[in-house]
Amino acid sequence: MIPQIINGLIFASILFLVATGLTxxxxxxxxxxxxxxxFYLLGVYIAYSITRLSHDPVLYLASPFIAGTIVxxxxxxxxxxxxxxVYGRGExxxxxxxxxxxxxxxxxxxxxxxxxxxxxxxxxxxxxxxSIAGYTMPLYNIYLISIAAVxxxxxxxxxxxxxxxxxxxxxxxxxxxxxxxxVNVNRVYALTFFLxxxxxxxxxxxxxxxxxxxxxxxxxMLIIGLxxxxxxxxxxxxxALAASLLIGLVRSFGISMFPAVELAIVxxxxxxxxxxxxxxxxxxxxx
Amino acid sequence: MxxxxxxxxxxxxxxxxxxxxxxYATYLTGLALLFGVAALALNVLLGYTGLLSFGNALxxxxxxxxxxLLIKHFDITAIEILFPASIAASFVxxxxxxxxxxRHTRIYFTMLTIALASLFYALAHKLRPITxxxxxxxxxxxxxFGHEITSIIEFYYVVLxxxxxxxxxxxxxxxxxxxxxxxxxxxxxxxxxxxxxSIMKYRLGAFIVSGVFTGMSGALYALFxxxxxxxDVLGLTRSGEFVAMTILGGFTSFVGPIVxxxxxxxxxxxxxxxxxxxxxxxxxxxxxxVLFVPMGIMGEVERRIRGF
Numbered sequence: 001m002i003p004q005i006i007n008g009l010i011f012a013s014i015l016f017l018v019a020t021g022l023t024x025x026x027x028x029x030x031x032x033x034x035x036x037x038x039f040y041l042l043g044v045y046i047a048y049s050i051t052r053l054s055h056d057p058v059l060y061l062a063s064p065f066i067a068g069t070i071v072x073x074x075x076x077x078x079x080x081x082x083x084x085x086v087y088g089r090g091e092x093x094x095x096x097x098x099x100x101x102x103x104x105x106x107x108x109x110x111x112x113x114x115x116x117x118x119x120x121x122x123x124x125x126x127x128x129x130x131s132i133a134g135y136t137m138p139l140y141n142i143y144l145i146s147i148a149a150v151x152x153x154x155x156x157x158x159x160x161x162x163x164x165x166x167x168x169x170x171x172x173x174x175x176x177x178x179x180x181x182x183v184n185v186n187r188v189y190a191l192t193f194f195l196x197x198x199x200x201x202x203x204x205x206x207x208x209x210x211x212x213x214x215x216x217x218x219x220x221m222l223i224i225g226l227x228x229x230x231x232x233x234x235x236x237x238x239x240a241l242a243a244s245l246l247i248g249l250v251r252s253f254g255i256s257m258f259p260a261v262e263l264a265i266v267x268x269x270x271x272x273x274x275x276x277x278x279x280x281x282x283x284x285x286x287x
Numbered sequence: 288m289x290x291x292x293x294x295x296x297x298x299x300x301x302x303x304x305x306x307x308x309x310x311y312a313t314y315l316t317g318l319a320l321l322f323g324v325a326a327l328a329l330n331v332l333l334g335y336t337g338l339l340s341f342g343n344a345l346x347x348x349x350x351x352x353x354x355x356l357l358i359k360h361f362d363i364t365a366i367e368i369l370f371p372a373s374i375a376a377s378f379v380x381x382x383x384x385x386x387x388x389x390r391h392t393r394i395y396f397t398m399l400t401i402a403l404a405s406l407f408y409a410l411a412h413k414l415r416p417i418t419x420x421x422x423x424x425x426x427x428x429x430x431x432f433g434h435e436i437t438s439i440i441e442f443y444y445v446v447l448x449x450x451x452x453x454x455x456x457x458x459x460x461x462x463x464x465x466x467x468x469x470x471x472x473x474x475x476x477x478x479x480x481x482x483x484x485s486i487m488k489y490r491l492g493a494f495i496v497s498g499v500f501t502g503m504s505g506a507l508y509a510l511f512x513x514x515x516x517x518x519d520v521l522g523l524t525r526s527g528e529f530v531a532m533t534i535l536g537g538f539t540s541f542v543g544p545i546v547x548x549x550x551x552x553x554x555x556x557x558x559x560x561x562x563x564x565x566x567x568x569x570x571x572x573x574x575x576x577v578l579f580v581p582m583g584i585m586g587e588v589e590r591r592i593r594g595f
Contacts, residue, residue: 032394086577091394092339093577096534099341099527100573107567219523223405226398234395260413267406271387274399278390 002135004252010141010210012248013148017203018221019228019240020155021196027172027235028192031083031091034098037222038105039075039197043067043204044213045113051120051208060123064205071201072194079193084186102218109215119212144206151202152241159237168192172235227266231273233283242281302447306440317443317511319552320450321504326532326544327457328500333530334538335461336493337473338392342400343529345384345407346498348521349377350505352411355424355515360417366431366445370506377502378495385494389487392476404526411517423516426509442511449507453500458541460496469493501529531573537583546584 018040025033033039046067051060078101086093124140131137159165170178171188179185204213211217228247232239247266254262273281305316325347332338350373357363357372388399411418418424429436436442460466468489472479480486509515519525528551536547554572559565580587 026394032398082574082578086581089581092333092534093581095339095341095394095397096530097574097577099530100570100577102527103566103570103573105570107564107570110566111564223401223523227402227405230395230398230402234398260415261410263409263413264406267402267409270402271406274387 002133003137004256005249006132006137006141006145007255008249008252009145009245010248011251012244013145014203014207015224015228015248016148016152016241016244017199017206018225019232019244020152020237021199022225022229023232023235023237023240024199025192025196026229028168029079029189031094031098032226033193033196034095034222035078035101035105036098036196036200036225037218037220038102039071039200040204040221041109041213041215041218042074042105043071043201044208044217045109045118045204046070046201047205047208048113048118048120048213051122055122057123057126060126060209063208064202067205068198068200068202071204072198075197075200076190076194080190083193084189102222105218106215109213109218113213115215117212117214119208121209124209140209144210147206148203151199155199155237164191224266227270229280231270231280233280236280236282239280239282299451302450306443310439313443314439315552315556317439317446318508319549320446321508321511322529322532322552323545323548324450324453324504325501325529326536326548327454327541328497328504329529330533330538330544331457331461331469331493331497331500333533334543335466335473336469336490338389338490338493339397339530340400340497341397341523341526341530342402342404343497343501344521344523344525345400345404346377346381346501347505347508347525347529348404348407348411348515348517349373349380349498350502350507351509351515351520352418352424353377353502354506354509355426356418358426358429359419359424364429365433366429366436366510369429369510370503373502373506374499377499377505381495381498381502382491385491385498389490389494401523401526404521404523408517408521408523411521418517421516421518423514423519424509426513426515429510436510439511446507446511449503453503454545457496457500461541465489465492531569533583534581535572535576535583537585537587537589539582540585540589543583543585550584 018036021039022033022036025031025036043064044067047063050063050066053059083094083097086097124138127139127143129136130139130142159168167178167183168188168191171183171185175185178188224247228240228243231247232241232243247269250269251262251266254265258265302316302320306313325343329340329343332340353373353376354369357369363369384403387403388396391399412420414420431445436445461469468479468484469492471482472484472486472489476486505520508520532547532551533544534547535551536545537543555565555569558568562568576583582590
């Protein structure tokens with residue numbers, strides 16, 4: 001039981017980071033960012049390059065933060081430079097643009113990091129192991145889950161207890177009115193995109209020692225992220241948290257019990273949730 | 288109004304003559320014809336109903352895998368059985384999936400189509416004993432009424448007949464009261480509802496039409512190519528290609544998706560043969576269309592013909 005739970009929590013942590021980014025961006029910009037999986041993968045690759053510089057454990061632990069910041073910057077540049085040009089033309093074009101970026105990124109990855117899968121578990125050896133209820137596991141796994149939990153709290157604090165968060169929430173509630181109160185909505189959009197992509201890149205950096213990266217993971221991550229967001233309710237962070245835990249644990253137990261249909265179970269849960277509650281677990285918005 | 292029948296006739300003659308130019312051109316054009324039908328079917332949803340499906344590979348794969356599985360497990364090699372079986376399978380899947388999807392519109396609809404297509408992708412990928420997993424299924428030695436189809440050129444004509452028939456049927460469907468009602472719902476759901484139209488029923492209808500035509504083109508794709516795999520026929524990138532073709536050609540025009548399918552297929556073959564980075568080019572093309580020609584090739588052509 002314990003190993004499945006820990007694995008499930010690791011998976012849930014990453015899903016939470018990815019899905020929260022997707023859901024925040026949707027909540028504010030009303031755009032589903034199809035290139036979100038690519039930003040995740042970019043985070044893994046950048047963390048890999050950073051940790052080539054030196055085998056210092058501090059650098060290893062810092063690399064997800066650095067990777068997340070760089071990925072956030074790339075995301076913000078994309079939003080300002082390209083995506084913002086098609087606002088108001090309808091979601092078809094916004095979606096297509098983020099979809100097109102998936103392919104641009106695929107070749108960026110191939111040119112920058114080659115076509116072979118990459119991974120670097122060095123830090124898990126450096127940190128050693130820990131025993132829980134008789135099961136020995138890498139301390140890094142516990143670290144990953146804790147740091148994701150800390151980040152969830154920081155995010156909650158940022159969005160609900162600070163002025164910046166208030167402006168972000170106001171923008172998601174009513175863009176026009178917020179704008180009329182003198183808020184620079186464009187800056188809120190850029191900041192939101194930075195935040196969303198930071199979370200994806202950060203999650204990617206954290207997973208370098210565990211799964212690493214390969215081309216194709218971008219689309220896998222996007223799809224599972226979308227499933228989490230749909231199950232949790234589009235635009236709801238609480239929903240993203242609940243759905244990440246649900247799907248992370250289900251997948252982890254599914255992999256050990258029904259390896260052949262493990263992914264299918266996830267989709268069946270999604271269909272079941274949508275039939276019972278079309279707006280998702282925590283989605284209040286009618287559509 | 289000018290008469291474009293002469294243009295269509297010329298295009299049909301040209302398509303009929305393609306095999307003269309050799310096997311490779313025939314193969315590429317055959318693919319373009321099949322993708323053309325799939326893009327047209329996608330546009331029944333996108334252009335005429337206002338629903339963006341990013342999961343139409345689900346039906347494409349459904350048609351293809353119906354053919355593949357019947358050959359692999361039941362040794363059925365008669366196309367006159369395989370093809371109707373694919374139609375039946377895509378119809379059933381379209382009804383089931385449509386029932387879940389059409390209750391939603393806009394982005395929710397799009398995300399559901401992705402997720403449901405991914406479910407079928409995951410099954411094809413993981414149920415290795417049945418589907419062959421990653422390796423897919425080889426499709427070979429197929430017969431039409433006892434006559435074995437051996438050359439790609441013979442098959443090309445089967446595809447061409449399917450293509451022309453599909454265009455005619457879809458044209459009739461979209462010009463019918465059913466097609467006009469879809470457009471009315473697209474333009475104003477509220478007004479259509481006031482007129483007493485059952486929105487869900489019509490959306491489900493459009494979904495089924497789209498699914499069945501995509502399924503048929505998938506079935507012929509499996510037969511034409513002789514090899515299918517989950518990534519090729521069920522992946523997100525397959526669904527995305529249908530969308531990209533439709534937008535490239537122009538979703539506001541009936542022939543737009545076909546033009547898009549041709550341009551996309553030839554361009555992909557050309558770029559892949561001269562450069563390593565087709566993906567980068569594809570991505571830049573998609574972003575470029577969105578930025579500079581959002582109405583696509585035919586949208587632009589029609590605008591110029593109308594002269595404003």
